[in-house]
Amino acid sequence: MxxxxxxxxxxxxxxxxxxxxxxxxxxxxxxxxxxxxxxxxxxxxxxxxxxxxxxxxxxxxxxxxxxxCHRSDTKPALLLAGDELRELANDGTKPAWSCLAHRAALVDQSDAFLSPAARQEEVHLPVLGKGHLAVREAVSEHLKGLGIKVHASHLWLGHSPLAIFTQTVQTLTQRGDSVLVLTPCDPRITTTLQSLGRQVIALTAGERGVDLDLAIRCLRDKAIRLIVLPGQFSFPAGQLVSNLSLRRWLAIIEETKLPVIEWDLCSHLAYRAGSMMTYKSMDSSDHIVYIGGVESKGVDRSASWCLPGRYQAVLEGAFLGADMALSDAQQMALNDALQPNSKRSLTKRAREVWANSERVKAHLETRLGEHVSFAASKGGMSLWMRLSKPLDVASMTALLAGFRHAIVPGALVSHEADANHWLAVNVTLDDVEPLAKALAEHLVVDEEIKTTKTVNDPVIELKTESAEVSEQTEEAEEIAEAIESDLQMFDVLEANNVGASDKEAKKSRNATTEPLYNPMLDLINHDFG
Incomplete structure (x- = not known):
């Protein structure tokens, strides 16, 4: 009973x-x-x-x-570690302009988050230098939750994490220097480095980290001057970096003694509560410049903080000269967000983002069915979604015309051959239905076009594996070019909404079995934290 x-x-x-x-x-x-x-x-x-x-x-x-919770009916998309280094082309500021069009898709969409409560004109005056001591102490307490023990006097506050990143790169490296970046990551990292004339070498991380042999070989054979490590739950995959991965990277950093930037804008967005470490929390030699912060789409509703580490002396002048200080109102809003019992606290916002991510994922999966799968994320503010078939250039251009604030194309984020199969979806959206509807229409139209083409063409050409990879790479480049041209014609472009009444035929998909984890291999060669 x-x-x-x-x-x-x-x-x-x-x-x-x-x-x-x-x-x-x-x-x-x-x-x-x-x-x-x-x-x-x-x-x-x-x-x-x-x-x-x-x-x-x-x-x-x-x-x-x-x-x-959302219970998925499909297998999660697998994130595989890259087996080779990729040197990004020196395209100058072109990638940065493309990335700029998607800034809203990289930040919190909330209108209330970090909204200043005070309205007096005098409180909007900037506070020169590092920021108010009381606010820096609040940030220091927040960082203790990430295992970072720091005195408030060592912290710098600013209005933009990207501004701090730019000043740090310009100070610690020279034009033409090589920078190793773990990808996929926030596209502003790679595009900013490219626009500053640095040679970007990308190393793709999988669900269990990167191939450390490949990383060590890169540091040995190439004249790397800086390493950039995305932090916990970083854009777009929202992966949790294991303590073993953190320790192994710290061992490499201490041996090479290279400057390192940790880009950490999502560690407060854990989907489950629990203790967590960062690269900086294990940095006993102070080689890591830690950049953290929170960003919102509203004007003056972003804040950042930085721990320069052993580079305090050389970065101090750069930070002061950049005039990155927060106003009184911005510092008050940040201080309020860092209080655990505040109505606008980071903790409360993390719960809201998690709940919305479950809704967004459930809605997209219901709408798009077998056409999509998602990487298993542990936090962050985006879903890394894999399409069964990449959108063609025309469909991607039309989609971006109306939803650049909600998605980031994989071609801007990943540099692998299958980059055009991926989309990063912002999970702080209030309403994901218009995006889901547009995606469904474009996926159906592309499927119908390919089916018609197959029926009308009786001759099927056999392609070698190398030709297929080349074709995927060319398509990814075409999509990237389409993004750039789409930015220039943003004011005049209208999206074509193509209706499709027929339901697409379901296609069988080969299920990929998750590889077994052998801890002995972990200790010998690879970083499978």
Whole structure:
């Protein structure tokens, strides 16, 4: 009888889900409220919630209650570590202009986040130097949660993490120097380096890090002058960097004694609470310049902080000369966001972003079905979505005309041959339905065009593997060029909404089995943290 009562809670939950009374991301009723509603004992409801948690339907959030999760029907997209280094072309400022068009897709879409409460004109005057001591102390307390122990006097505050990054690169390197960057990453990193005349060498990380043999070989054979490491839950994949990966990179850094930049804008957006470390938290030799911050789409609603480490003396003049100081109002808003009990705290915003990410993922998967799969993310503000078939140049151009604020094409983020199969979707969007609808239309149209072309052409040419890779690379370059041209014609371009009444035929997909993890290989060769 008791077992039946436990299942009664599960039946109630499934019934609510079928009626869409509760959807992924929603908060579940409290234990006592549901106990009273269903007329069941508190222990029965507790056990029912435990059953739902074990099946992945809900999960508990510390001091927040239970929330509904999205249960995916498709296998997650696999992120594979790159097996070769990729030297990016010296295209000057062209990639930076393309990236600039997608800034809104890289930051928080909230209108309220980091909104200054004060309205007096005098509080908008900038505060010269590092920023108010009280605010730097609040940042210092926040960093302790990431394992970074720092005195407030060593912190610099600024209005833009990209401005701090630019000043650091210009100070620590020279034009023509080679910089090693782990990708996929925030495209502003690679495009800024290119626009500053640095030679970018990209090393692709997978779900379990990078091939450390390849990284060591790169540092040995090439004259690397700077390393850039994306932080926890970084754009676009939202991966958690394991402690083993952190320690191995720190060993490499201490041996090479190269300057390193850690770009950390998403460590506060963990989807599950728990202790977490950063590269900087293990940096006993102070070789890492740590850049953190929070960004929002609103004007003057972004803030950043920096730990220059051993480069304090050389970076101080660059930071002062760049005039990056926050105003009083901005510092007050930042201080408020760093308080754990504030209505606008980073902790509360992280819960909201997680809930919205579940809704966005569920909606896209329902709309697009077998056409998409998602990389398994642990945090951050984006979904790294893989398309079963890449969009052609015309479809991508039309899509970007209306949704550049919501997506970033894979060609801007990844430098692998399959880059045009990927899209980064911002999960702080209020309404993802227009994007899902447009994607569905373009995917269906592309599928119909390819099907028609196959039927009309009886001659099928066999291609070698190298030819296929070349074709994918060319298509990725075409999409990147389309992004650039689309930026220039932004004011006059209109998206073509193509309707499709016929349902596309379902295509079977070969399931890829996740590779088995051998810890001995981990200790010998590769970084599979």
């Amino acid at each position: 008791a077992d039946f009562l436990y299942k009664g809670v599960v039946d109630w939950f499934l019934d609510q889900m079928s009626q869409e009374a509760i959807v992924p991301g929603d908060k579940m009723p409290s234990l006592r409220a549901l106990s009273k509603q269903l007329g069941l004992s508190l222990n029965t409801v507790i056990h029912g919630y435990e059953l739902l948690s074990e099946d992945g339907w809900i999960e508990s959030r510390p001091k927040s209650g239970y929330f509904v």
